[in-house]
Amino acid sequence: MVEGDRSGSGADSAAAEVLQTASELRLSLSLLVRRLRITRPAGELTAGETAALVRLERGGPATAAALAKQEAISPQSMGAILSGLEVRGLVERRPDPGDGRRVILSLADAGRDALLERRNARIEQLARALTDGFSDAELACLKAAAPLLERLAHTL
Numbered sequence: 001m002v003e004g005d006r007s008g009s010g011a012d013s014a015a016a017e018v019l020q021t022a023s024e025l026r027l028s029l030s031l032l033v034r035r036l037r038i039t040r041p042a043g044e045l046t047a048g049e050t051a052a053l054v055r056l057e058r059g060g061p062a063t064a065a066a067l068a069k070q071e072a073i074s075p076q077s078m079g080a081i082l083s084g085l086e087v088r089g090l091v092e093r094r095p096d097p098g099d100g101r102r103v104i105l106s107l108a109d110a111g112r113d114a115l116l117e118r119r120n121a122r123i124e125q126l127a128r129a130l131t132d133g134f135s136d137a138e139l140a141c142l143k144a145a146a147p148l149l150e151r152l153a154h155t156l
Helices: 010-038 047-059 064-071 075-087 109-133 136-155
Strands: 091-096 099-107
Touching: 047 064, 047 075, 047 091, 047 099, 047 109, 064 075, 064 099, 075 091
Parallel strands: none
Antiparallel strands: 091 099
């Protein structure tokens, strides 16, 4: 309850605080994600390319249509992404053994390496920002918050 406010209960105050926290987290995390996306070094994978490679890494070989459905984009858009990845040697195509008309895509070793490089570059980018802009106490708070944020992500 807000001091001097007799109309609200403690439960109302707690609910309002949770809503305020949710709003602040949404704004902060949205800004962080946007900043990470716009600071992509030249030649680095795009968000769409990364998503396709991660799907193949985690889910194994798949058709372009299945990947498009998982990413909620058009098959044509996914096809363009996959063609670019294939030209760069990051994915491999092979005929579907059960249906010769379909093509199965899989992550090439170079694609796995590209994902690892991207992850390492992002980790280094975050580490530089943490080193340059935060005190030891703030770093400890961020470290403690990381597993909580992950748990929050899994509950959504």
